[in-house]
Amino acid sequence: MKVQVFAVLKDHFDKEFEVHANISNAQELKNFLIQSRPETKNILNNCRFAVDDEFVEMNFKLKIDDTIAIIPPSSGG
Template sequence: MTIEVFAVLKDYFDKEFQLLSSAKNISELKQQLVLQNPEAKNVLELCRFAVHDEFVDQNFTINPNDSISVIPPSSGG
């Protein structure tokens, strides 16, 4: 699957990367991302996930060919 991260997550991961994952849903994927970079745990807990540009919940079933965006909360000015 293709993972794309935004904002502060680019400090912890490449902006876009391929991930071979056995995760069945977003919750499991988040756990794998934390294992890949434990320092990102606090940010990942606050993130929203989108599959093919549609926001999904933690129980959403993912597939190996999905394109997943990980979007942290942001504030602007």
């Protein structure tokens, strides 16, 4: 699956990257990312996850060809 990150998360991850681990839902993806970059735990715990331009719950089932966007709290305006 493909992961896209934004804003402050780009200081810790590539803007877009592939994850090949065995991951079945959004929570597992979050846990995987925290494990690989423990310093992002607080940030990731404040983020929402989105697939196909819609926010998803953490139990959302992920498919291998999904692109998951990780959305930090908004700071527009």
